[in-house]
Amino acid sequence: MAILNVAKLGNPILRKRAKRVTLDEALLPSFQHFLDDMVDTMQELDGVGLAAPQVFSSKQIVVIGSEANGRYPNAPNISLLVMLNPTITFYSEETEEGWEGCLSLDNLRGKVTRSVKIHINGFTRFMEPISMDAEGFLAVVFQHEIDHLKGTLFVDRMKDFSTLCQLEEYNLYWAKREVGAEAS
Ligand code: ZN
Numbered sequence: 001m002a003i004l005n006v007a008k009l010g011n012p013i014l015r016k017r018a019k020r021v022t023l024d025e026a027l028l029p030s031f032q033h034f035l036d037d038m039v040d041t042m043q044e045l046d047g048v049g050l051a052a053p054q055v056f057s058s059k060q061i062v063v064i065g066s067e068a069n070g071r072y073p074n075a076p077n078i079s080l081l082v083m084l085n086p087t088i089t090f091y092s093e094e095t096e097e098g099w100e101g102c103l104s105l106d107n108l109r110g111k112v113t114r115s116v117k118i119h120i121n122g123f124t125r126f127m128e129p130i131s132m133d134a135e136g137f138l139a140v141v142f143q144h145e146i147d148h149l150k151g152t153l154f155v156d157r158m159k160d161f162s163t164l165c166q167l168e169e170y171n172l173y174w175a176k177r178e179v180g181a182e183a184s
Contacts, residue, residue, distance in 0.1 A: 113159065119132070
């Protein structure tokens with residue numbers, strides 16, 4: 001198990017478009033090991049999702065999984081998902097505003113509007129095709145993580161910066177008042 005370093009806001013890798021993972025690459029033991037390290041890193045840092053560019057690999061990989069933790073006391077349980085080359089093929093017109101944070105933007109929270117339901121196509125860690133619907137919290141986490149693969153951060157999606165908070169103030173003034181979706 002290895003905990004990977006996380007790229008922080010301002011690091012150019014967070015603004016690059018990530019490259020697709022190839023089948024040959026996916027089957028390499030070193031690549032599979034890297035996926036395990038991504039999962040370990042997400043869990044160790046109490047994230048609910050992590051995209052490869054956040055750990056200095058500009059590849060189309062996301063890992064998602066959550067249970068209530070210190071950073072996200074209200075997070076629902078989502079069983080662990082590793083997805084390669086994910087694309088969102090449907091966005092519901094219905095949207096919802098929710099609080100988001102990011103391991104690459106320390107201690108910040110802000111409100112972002114996202115589609116409530118989405119459909120995702122992608123590949124498993126062994127490059128088998130998968131296709132799934134997601135809604136609510138899971139849909140928000142997918143949209144946040146897949147944005148990372150395009151070089152987009154949640155602050156780019158904010159329409160109103162007056163909701164941008166430091167974590168301590170968020171917990172003090174906002175966390176208890178509104179139960180919203182949060183991502184990592
Ligand atoms: Zn993030």
